[in-house]
Amino acid sequence: MNITDSLTRRTSGFETIKDYDIALYRLKCHRDNIYHGITPNTEAADFNPKIPKPPVFACKFSTTEKYGHILALANEDGKIALQDTSTKGLPNQALDGHQAHCNAIFDVAWMPGELKLVTASGDQTARLWDVSNSDFKEIGVFSSHERSVKTAVFRPEDKAVFATGARGGAIMLWDIRVVAPNGKRKPYNCIANGHVCKSIDRQRDGSEVQSRAQSITDLIFQDDMTLISGAAGDGFIKVWDLRKNYSVHEKDPLPKYTMNYSGGSTRNGFTSLIVCPAGATLYASCMDNIIYAYNISSYNEKPFAAYYGHENSTFYVKTCLSSDGRYLASGSSDENAYIWKTNKPGSPLVRLVGHTKEVTCVAWCSVGEIKIVTCSDDSTHRIWKIGPEHEKNDE
Template sequence: MNIVDSLVRRTAGFESIRDYDLALYRLKCHQDDIYRGITPNPDALDFNPEPPVFACRFCPNSGYEQILALANEDGKIALQDILVKGQANQALDGTQAHRNAIFDMAWMPNEQKLVTAAGDQTARLWDVSVQEITEIDCFSAHSRSVKTVVFRPQDKAVFATGARDGAIMLWDIRASHNGQRRPDNCIMNGHVSGTKFRHRFAEESSRTQSITGLTFQDDMTLISCAAGDGMIKVWDLRKNYSVHKKEPQPKHVMQYTGGSTRNGFTSLLMDPAGIILYASCMDNNIYAYNISSYNPKPVGEYYGHENSTFYVKTCLSPDGKYLASGSSDEQAYIWKTSRPGGPLVKLSGHTKEVTCVAWCNVGELKIVTCSDDSCHRIWRIGLEHKSDNDDIEIIGRAEKVDMNLTRQSVLETTPTVSRRWIRQEHTPSDGTPASDSDQLIQNLSSGKRSRAQMLAGGAWTDGKFKNILSPIEENMEPSSKRGCVENRSARRLFSPSNSRDAEAGCSSDKTPFSPTLNLPNFVIDGTAPHLVQMSPQKCKENVDWLTKIRKERFEQKSNSDERVQSPVALVTPGRRGIRSKSAEPRRVKGPSVSLLNFFRVGRECEKDLCGEGTNSRPQRRDSVD
């Protein structure tokens, strides 16, 4: 079911990529597929007769895809072949691997080896190819519990670990530092904000900075998430973060965009194509991010489950078409990755919180779920029709989930998530009447009657009432209009469309309704209701400043005109008394010359040209003088 093999076979014409929703609807858990986890450790200080399973992984190597690895709270690991029927309702015999709980494990690519991460602050490498599980090496450098571990794709030697101390360490199995294991690269305090916060509240910061999820995008890119900072960070492993004393700087950061205070992430998953990243969040959402573009906003959201602890994990189908997750409501849910939103089916049968899930890579559809009820169940495709012994043999079934009911139940159980609602209520304010059925649905969802329904009378379920044309004017009588203000210069936000009414300062009956018509105008009134006692009240004036300046200039002009005794000024008082200097003709010093003399000079010039006299120029000068 690998996506690459499916594409190759489809190209060759042997198969086609199809969805198998119908197979998910037929998932059933029979009585002989229920197991009681792993046997407890009798020498443990806090002995638990039924320790829950915290981690389960199917082997990805070819030929061993049916091998399931389990790890429990007592630090034991066990292997199970799900194709071989074992003793139902019995615990598996395990090997004591750690002195504390095992939180995560990872299979080595193309090898029968795996690495476990436990609460004893160590990560250990195990050889499971032999009959007895044998320890190969121990990697100890963290100062708190190791929460997650992941191998680099197609690399047998390099893996990364994340712990509660906020450190991300990169290990190489081939490297030996004088006989001691040391990390090749270490990202300290990768999800800690502020040095003061770390020193003052060490215990609280250790919880929020705890590394809860790691995944490789490629050979040199590592993605991490933490328990409380609401960030997903992308690290470039070509940079040596161990030599830097300051806080490490990631290559990209994708912040939490939801509306809840529970912004921690519990696990990270990369699809087989390496494009979409799935991050399970504590706000009961699973966000899908486009890693090819590092878009900080999620491209999809999957909801419907409850994630109240950091033990709830997710997994992907081998072809990346389906997403499965545990839940705190004793169910396991499956989504279709191509359709974000509510789940497709839910697996019912456990009696406590479902923590981790695993998807088998070979053969027909098989899913394993682990729960705090100390049981792990194997879900297989059952018969399409019910048989006579189904009530006795079948303990759990897959149920189809109603999208609307799931959304409503999530709203009731998680009030902190503010971005969820059942129906987007629409109150038409553009003049289009709402239909009776839409209005009835809105009123039924809210559980209250509107004012129009009460005025119409009848039962509260009666949908026959007047249409509401505006959310403000719900069949109300027109209120008293504001008095007209003369020479008003301040305009309202919703001014009337009629220019005459706007100039007059009052609204007529033909003016369209404005929601701010009866609100106080603080520009005209001069006061604000919250500043009445703090600031003095301004003097109310109905005249704007331009009109005031024009009146002052008119008075000055009229006073100056009274002083002038010229009859022209008395006849035309409206003309401007002062002219611009640039418009006046330039004055010439000396005696004024009449225009008639210039015409005379022209006649004398014509006589001179005809040869009638030689003293014409001095005579013209005498005539001019």
């Protein structure tokens, strides 16, 4: 029995294997698995057919049973598209997308157990979509943020509650079942200035704006009542107790726990947060080119492991975990993607070579054969699968 059959049997519960390093060494991306993102918005005022297609900023596989092969992608133009990765598409083509926002989409979050998702956008809104049919049906608009919405995440196994984080430092919690008499949506809990930063950014025209260092870059639930946040440059990861109503407090909110950046660089912003399936380890990708592992059972403020070998020069570089938590994958500013074995910190196990610009978001399919998607500023996204050992990429 080959490694692919073993992995397929394992996902069905019929077989257990210790690891599958050998399979990851054979990840290949052939020409027919290279796609050119999403079609641009040709009606935009600044549309120029000579400019490369807008890059994909977010990609996530569905978490719904029997639909784990469905990939959602969102781009800089505010368009979103779905791709069935279980079938062959048209290589070197762009996907037809839906114009979901009038500004860039920075994140997407699938509703647990449903073919619905939330998009977070630079137009200062989050929007809920029903994608169960071929059309995108807008269900709700969540618009209390005053700056770009950078991230969104659903509470585990909860179809009604999700959180959003924005550039202004606000974290909001929403219940999609609650609609005001005027039809507007309001957050039921708000952590204003979650990552307080006293510094001021001065614009080129001399005007002053709130520091970008407090921008919320990522959110992740540890459990139903515990939310973890990271920011662009305050050097902290904060753990919030959602049994508290932070909206009623006038002073700066106090987290339940705080974990510190422990490196020596001034690039101490965190770009991506992931919690392992057991809920015990947090992986935090930092702008100092290191992914740190924190124990969130004890909430020790210092990391216990570090993964390095990639470059993280922008806040668009994201990470993901395999569904079993054994492997960690990340984009990189050096045009590659990398995979580490989580129980072996240090240098990466595998390097995925093929993109020609920064690799940003990555996604790991949780069903069937191993599939990893990488998106890049070269306006392409690639689907990596296990290939024969002797073959090279694009052969």
